[in-house]
Amino acid sequence: MIKYADNTIAPQVRQMWKTVFGDPEAYMDIYFRDKYRNENTLVYVEDGKPVASLQMLPYMFSFCGREIPIAYISGACTLPEYRRKGYMSTLLKQSFHEMRKRNIPLSLLVPQEAGLVDFYARFGFAPAFDAGREELPSxxxxxxxxxxxxxxxxxxxxxxxxxxxxxxxxxxxxxxxxxxxxxxxxxxxxRNLMGMARIIDAETLLRFFAQQYRDKNFSLSVKDSILPENADTFVVQGGDCKRHYKERDPLFQVGVGELVQLLLGYHTSLKDEPLRSFFPEKKPQMNFMLE
Incomplete structure (x- = not known):
């Protein structure tokens, strides 16, 4: 069963964090005082015991000339004895639906180890932020x-x-x-962090893109096996984005993972035409995330 945390569950979420990540208590004091909130924490409960959890931390993100709300997935963990039962998969999918209810169009995360990149890719996340080589200002x-x-x-x-x-x-x-x-x-x-991104609301992000790039006109079909609301054909034209123009064949088809890379301008100069012409290359940055 999935539920939001409450004051009874919160200490167990903290202990789960300690068990899985082993962070110092002083760091956890800062995190659970300043960032943790029950209303942003999804917990998988088995037989009355919290066994997996994740948090959807709210941040703002600059995108196409405006700032949009995002949810940063933090503290995603499962107790060792309850792994390989699909609990985190279920939590991630539920978090996407919760984000849509909150009108959050984009989710980000930082994989704690290289092996998790493939795991998160199964849920529509794609690499969208490169690890920095240069130190950030002190x-x-x-x-x-x-x-x-x-x-x-x-x-x-x-x-x-x-x-x-x-x-x-x-x-x-x-x-x-x-x-x-x-x-x-x-x-x-x-330094800047290597991170991944996942589209929660494709129509909203495409509309913001269209408003910023009024000279871009194209149609595309989006595939998303987890959020059916994103799986549609969209037409970007004249500063607007509309759904499902049946009379037009889409210019190209993309999965939701590739779409987030295109919209964020992640190495788009390496894409084939016409993609690299439609989506300007940028340098997405994520840093100082209490990592």
Missing amino acids: LKELLARHPDDLYGAYCEFDEWFREKDVTVQKSFDDFRSIVEEAALFGFPPK
């Missing part, structure tokens, strides 16, 4: 420039990313947690 140096002025430090931090397209944005509350977590580990150098 939080320690940033704080030194703004002694006793955390909000001033945040404003400079925010300037680093706010105007960047296809980038996860952070609030002041996010920043406060980021700084506390970084201090806990001695301000280690940070």
Whole structure:
């Protein structure tokens, strides 16, 4: 049975996190104080015991000239003795439906190990963020420039990313947690994270794309075996996106994983024509996610 967490289940979710990830208590104190919320936590319960869980953390994401809500999948874990029973698969699929109810069109995550990339790909996630090679600006140096002025430090931090397209944005509350977590580990150098993305609402994202690129006109058929609402033919034309023009054959067909890469501009210059002409290449960024 899947349910949202409550105050009774929350301590068990934390213990599950500790069992699976083994993070220090001081880090978990920050995370479960600042990021964890019952209403964003799905739990699989077997015989009255929480055995698997995931969290849908809300962030804003710059996309096509606007900021859109996204859900970042965090803390996805199953107790060792309950694995290989399909519980996480069920939780992930349920999370997609919950996101649609909340009008969240896009989900992101960071695989904790290389082997999980193929696992998440089965659910429509695709690589969309490259791991950075260069260090990001130093939080320690940033704080030194703004002694006793955390909000001033945040404003400079925010300037680093706010105007960047296809980038996860952070609030002041996010920043406060980021700084506390970084201090806990001695301000280690940070880089952009390798991450994956999954479309939750294809029509909405295509409409935003159409409004940003009014000169782009094409039709495409989307395949999505998990969210049937996305499996349709869409026509992008004149700054708008419409569904299911039966009288027109789609120009091309894409799976939902390829579509998210196209819309985020992930290595689109390597695509065949006409895809690379329709979808400009960009540099999606995800960083400082309390990883």
